[in-house]
Amino acid sequence: MFPIAPGNVIIVLILVAIIGLIIGMLSGLLTSLILGIGRKGFWKDALLGGIGTFVGLFSAYTVPWPEYTITTSSGIQETMSRFPYPFLVAYVVAAMLPIIRQTYRYKRSRLSSS
Numbered sequence: 001m002f003p004i005a006p007g008n009v010i011i012v013l014i015l016v017a018i019i020g021l022i023i024g025m026l027s028g029l030l031t032s033l034i035l036g037i038g039r040k041g042f043w044k045d046a047l048l049g050g051i052g053t054f055v056g057l058f059s060a061y062t063v064p065w066p067e068y069t070i071t072t073s074s075g076i077q078e079t080m081s082r083f084p085y086p087f088l089v090a091y092v093v094a095a096m097l098p099i100i101r102q103t104y105r106y107k108r109s110r111l112s113s114s
Contacts, residue, residue, distance in 0.1 A: 020049045020052060020054075021049050024045050024097065025046035037102065037106050052093040052095075
């Protein structure tokens, strides 16, 4: 049996996706302002942020990680073989994809103007 209600899981995933959309939009907007290429297509950056969030979460949960043992405050030891901070990975990927897109736009605009 699934120990957490599926409705709660869906709500949390929607909130995580919204946070990823915001992170993607802000990182793309900030990168475009720094590079001076205009704010065109910021919705694509938000979409990349949302996709990056799920790609980061999926990869953090599925890519094997060297085993390590943690001890809780109650003295229980647990051996884990996955990355301990999956949301950190998700939000870093959500921020990096729009930065890569804006860098590509910048390089493409520099080549077309030459």
